[in-house]
Amino acid sequence: MRNFITLLFLVLSAPLIASPTADEIVHHSNMVTYYQGQDGRAQVRMIITDSQGRERQRQLTILRIDAAKSDAIEENAYLGGQKFYIYFHRPADVSKMAFLVWKHLDQDDDRWLYLPALDLVKRIAASDKRTSFVGSDFFYEDVSGRRIDEDIHELVETTKSYYVIKNSPKDAAAVEFSYYKTFIHKQSFIPVQIEYYDKAGRKYRIAKALSVKNIQGYPTVTKASIENLKTGGKTVMEYSKVEYNIGLDDALFTERYLRKAPRRQLR
């Protein structure tokens, strides 16, 4: 009898252990996508293609530092503010511009743009995070992450490879989608595909992870794309020279280094 109860308990609890809740999944996925390591660096190339097939390119370096000292999912220890430093290499009209973002979880981000020709540190008023990032099909939010508590997350399907999460905005008026579906790879927690649906229920935007590499033990998306089915535009983003835990100093994310690019770290 006692063995039976133990067995029953094991049988009942097994699914609990095997399938995490929707919130656990999205937090794990959020950590893997945006918070791995204490800091990081990547060289980025974007290829923006419009509906007529015309191509534009951007080349930039992104540096990132996290306020949270941990990557632990438990009790959301990984979650916190972040700072990003973005330095533009190409094209010519944005070359040497630097962009600084202090991302906050509880208020609008702070953003600064440095224009070297004018030696001007400009404060950017931008409350809308679903605005194109440097003219691409990526939004600011795609680059730096969307706050998890802005959506309600439901685990709608579990396939062999994926957890399929439906994310519905709490404030529907603040965004252009009615919901989006995320296919999160069960082992790595990488969001392999995100499909956005408009208010009429039509799929109009698809984000894809096209290539993943293991870098310093962190599963890392090294190539991603976003397609806008409405405009016919598409942007492919490639990450190279990705490094984690390089020991960036918090002081690097200040006006000093907007005016004087941190060459060693950008290399």
Next chain:
Amino acid sequence: MYKWVICSTLAASLCSAAVATEPALPMGLNADEPALPSGLDLGEELALPKDPGNAIDEGFNQGNLAEQGFALEGFIEIRSGAWIDSHHYQERRPLNEARLQLELEKEFSTFTFTAVADLIHDDVTDDQDVALDKGEGWLDLRTANAVFSPTQFMDVRLGRQILTWGTGDLLFINDLFPKDWNAFLIGRDVEYLKAPSDAIKLSLFHQIANLDLVYTPRFDADRYIDGSRASYFNSTLGRIAGTDAVTKVDRPNDWLHDDEFALRLYKNIGAYELALYGYNGFWKSPGGFDPATGRALFPELAVYGASIRGSLASGIANAEWGYYDSRDDPSGRNPMINNSEQRLILGYEQELATNLTLGVQYYLKRMEDYARYRHTLPTGAYPAARSRQEYTVRLTWLTMNQNLLWSLFSFYSPSDDDGYLRAKLHYKYDDHLSLEIGGNLFWGNNTQTFLGQFQNNDNAYTALRYGF
């Protein structure tokens, strides 16, 4: 690494025929997998999306400046403008020029050298002689400096450089670095509003506050409106004048004697930027007149000020104040020299809708000793109002994937009843080529007010630029 292999192996063994709506696994998520047993139909899941340029090109950033420690960039530009209505006292056109800008950056072990030089063919003026401090002639050297950090907490920039600080948008109180008002009014790119300084800038960083010190050993004046290109009000003639009466000046010109000193003490509290400023030098554009010689003067000036900038509601707010101490006229009794002034800017900028931004500013210039100014003003001379108040509105709209920029900037002064509208369309045809058309419109009830005097300078321009 181990964990990763195990994970991937597990992932592979769990995979089976893909659901039709399910995305294929990207490259890498199954890279380390062992060969799969037959019978498991993985075809669909393994198929990679066919993308142009699918292979990751590790070498794409080879051309990055940071990679090589050396870079040559720049642009070639043709810019041409016309006066909207033709008047006397002006050159035939506001501008008609070809420009090649070359920017060289070279990194050495202890410092970085940067030089930016513009080679210009200017069709409007006959005088092609180079005057580096006035920005005249076929060469405009914008930048030539070395940057180095002698200690962890100090940066030094030595040489010719563009300098900017303060919080105003096209309005300046504590930024007393030279401006090129000619370039601004006749339709050159806005980057030319800033003229270079030959200076040394020392920046010191500390947790308590940061300090910038700028020493300019010989006064760098604005490239002010002197009549040679745009017309202005000439008080001696009592009318609008231009090429017929180009302002003659006595410019403080002695090295180490006629020098300028500027400082900024600043600190961020959270994301609120606080700053204190000081300046000791001269009025940057003519601020006095010597009746004996008939020349305009740059009287001595000291400025003390402060500013704050930070987020407010869902936008950015800024406030800046400065006291202009006209040291050659401390009592305000000399009608030939600018009175001391209080100056204030209050600004706010907000994104109204996606890619549409609105910025508004209030600007106040208030004379200190107005009673004395009025008392000593020569009879018949036009009395300026005690306070000049100005409102500015900036609208920026980005369309066509942010490749087409619509920009409108307007100044309006209710106290002087004058104004200035800057409008611009900028289209990025591709990553190299851009096209711009724009215009500058001035109006005023009186030819003697700050903007009213420029009312004959309405112009439109177009530019084609190829960047490399």
